[in-house]
Structures are given as C-alpha cells and as structure tokens.
C-alpha cells in the first residue's frame with residue numbers, strides 16, 4: 511500500500527490503543543464506532559492486569575508482558591487512572607506457579623500461616639490497577655493529541671464494506687460485535703457483574719477463582735472498591751441482577767470482613783468479548799481491502815492492549831510503504 515492510512519473500527523481499549531500506536535508511527539488514523547466511551551465494555555471493566563478467560567497462553571504471555579511493562583512506565587504519569595497494588599491470589603488446594611509468573615517483577619508464594627482460614631496456597635505479585643473511566647479518557651486525549659479523529663456512528667456497521675469507501679486498511683477492534691459482523695461463531699459473551707463500594711481501608715487486590723468463594727475479587731481503587739464477580743458464558747443479559755449483587759457482597763465480605771463496613775455506591779454489568787482464542791491476524795479480505803483483526807480478548811483486554819497494539823503495528827508495517 512502506498513500510504514500509511516488506517517481506519518479503526520471500535521473505540522474500546524483495544525481500538526484506542528491500536529490507534530495510538532499507529533499514529534505514533536506516522537499513520538493517519540480515524541476511529542469509527544457505534545459506541546464511544548463512556549458507553550463501551552472497556553469502561554465497565556474492573557480493572558487490573560491479569561490474564562483472565564483468554565487464550566492461547568503462548569500468545570497471551572508476550573502480549574501481557576509488553577503491556578505489564580508499559581503500565582509500569584505509564585504509572586509515572588499522574589492522574590491517568592493507573593496505580594500499582596499487590597495482587598493476592600488464594601487457593602483451597604495446592605497449585606503450581608501460574609503461566610504468567612515470568613512476566614511480573616516480584617512473584618512471592620504465600621505461606622500457609624499468612625492465608626485466610628480454609629486456604630492452603632497462594633501467591634502475591636505487584637500488578638497495575640486501572641480506573642477505567644479515567645484511563646479511557648486518557649487514551650482518547652492521547653489519541654486526539656496525536657492527530658487521530660474519532661467518529662461516532664449512528665448505528666452499528668452491518669457489513670464491513672459500509673465503511674471502506676475511503677480506506678484500504680481496516681483495523682477491526684469491534685470486540686463482541688465481531689461475532690455478528692464477521693459471522694465468527696467462536697465469539698461469545700462472558701457476562702460480568704460488579705458492585706462498587708466505599709473503601710474501608712483495603713490496599714491489596716484479593717482474588718479467589720477456584721475455591722468455595724469463586725469467582726470473587728476485591729479491587730481497591732483508593733477511595734472505593736470494585737467487588738466481583740461473575741463470568742457467565744453465553745449470557746447476554748445486561749441488566750443488574752440484585753441477587754447476584756448480594757451474593758458478590760456476601761462472598762467478598764467473607765474474604766475480607768472489613769467490607770462489612772463498606773457502603774454500596776453502585777452496580778454494573780458488562781459482556782466480556784470471549785473467543786476460543788484472541789484473533790490477531792492480517793486478512794486479505796478482497797483485492798482492495800486488508801483487515802487486521804484484533805478482537806476476542808475475553809477478561810483481559812486491558813491486560814493485553816499494548817502488546818496486541820504492537821502486533822497490529824507490525825502487520826500494518828508489513829503491508830504499508
């Protein structure tokens with residue numbers, strides 16, 4: 511291709527991060543999307559660096575590693591919604607080291623006497639926490655400051671050729687929407703419900719994913735906590751279920767009784783863009799059209815965003831002069 515010009519479909523964390531990296535390498539980039547922040551799944555996320563419900567591990571690992579390092583740099587910028595906290599994962603059975611251990615800077619196994627009653631194994635690692643509404647605003651500002659343009663569409667794109675009139679290179683970052691748009695049967699929603707509370711003094715992130723309180727996690731963000739959660743495959747329901755919220759609170763309060771003092775500030779639901787595997791590849795869609803697909807990040811869009819954006823850039827560089 512003769513010019514460095516790309517149209518990104520999707521304005522979640524994946525589209526914005528991909529767009530930023532392309533702009534920074536001299537591309538002319540426009541984002542188009544049916545929903546833009548704050549009305550995206552990305553804005554709903556908890557969020558912390560952790561490869562949850564995403565595959566395959568051998569590809570996820572380098573993307574997660576690059577993103578981990580990027581957050582460790584970005585955290586030095588004030589007020590962009592990033593911080594570092596200890597991630598504490600606990601188990602009611604013995605577990606091997608997680609596949610992502612080589613990525614984190616200081617991985618420590620927890621002794622049995624340091625664990626809550628009933629738990630026999632666990633580990634701690636420093637990871638990034640992301641206040642998604644603030645961080646998404648930062649991404650938008652950085653994208654625009656780098657010369658990018660964002661257009662909100664009146665409706666969802668039903669056929670990709672609707673938006674290709676002036677573009678030969680599309681970066682498809684449409685998340686869950688890719689299922690319908692590209693008739694991709696491997697895409698499915700993973701419903702997640704969250705409760706937001708005041709923070710009664712918690713500092714570490716606790717995660718219990720395989721034991722009696724699974725799936726439970728407590729994510730302290732300064733003055734408030736996000737409590738989760740659920741991960742229900744193929745559930746499209748975007749309504750808050752009050753019983754589920756009660757259950758989330760009950761389990762998280764069991765994990766850390768200080769939460770008995772916490773006031774509820776809100777509840778929310780989002781659909782993670784699940785897929786059997788992340789799709790990150792270049793497709794020669796037609797004679798005139800190249801599509802770089804970047805979707806299906808499950809519960810790990812924030813965990814993989816910068817690493818995947820780097821790969822998008824490599825694909826783009828392979829076809830643009």
Ligand SMILES: Cc1cc2nc3c(=O)[nH]c(=O)nc-3n(C[C@H](O)[C@H](O)[C@H](O)COP(=O)(O)OP(=O)(O)OC[C@H]3O[C@@H](n4cnc5c(N)ncnc54)[C@H](O)[C@@H]3O)c2cc1C
Pocket residue numbers: 519520521522523524525542543544545546550551552553554555556557558559560663665666667668683684685686687688691701702703704739779780781782783805806807808809810811812813814
């Ligand atoms: C409850 C919950 C907790 C989570 N916690 C974490 C966490 O702790 N850490 C983490 O890394 N990840 C977490 N995630 C996952 C993370 O939010 C997603 O992986 C990420 O948001 C996916 O980003 P995306 O840009 O692909 O999708 P989205 O944010 O959904 O953006 C998709 C974009 O594509 C547009 N679009 C789609 N289809 C069309 C169409 N046909 N026409 C026009 N536009 C279209 C949409 O309008 C939107 O702009 C969580 C998710 C949920 C729901």
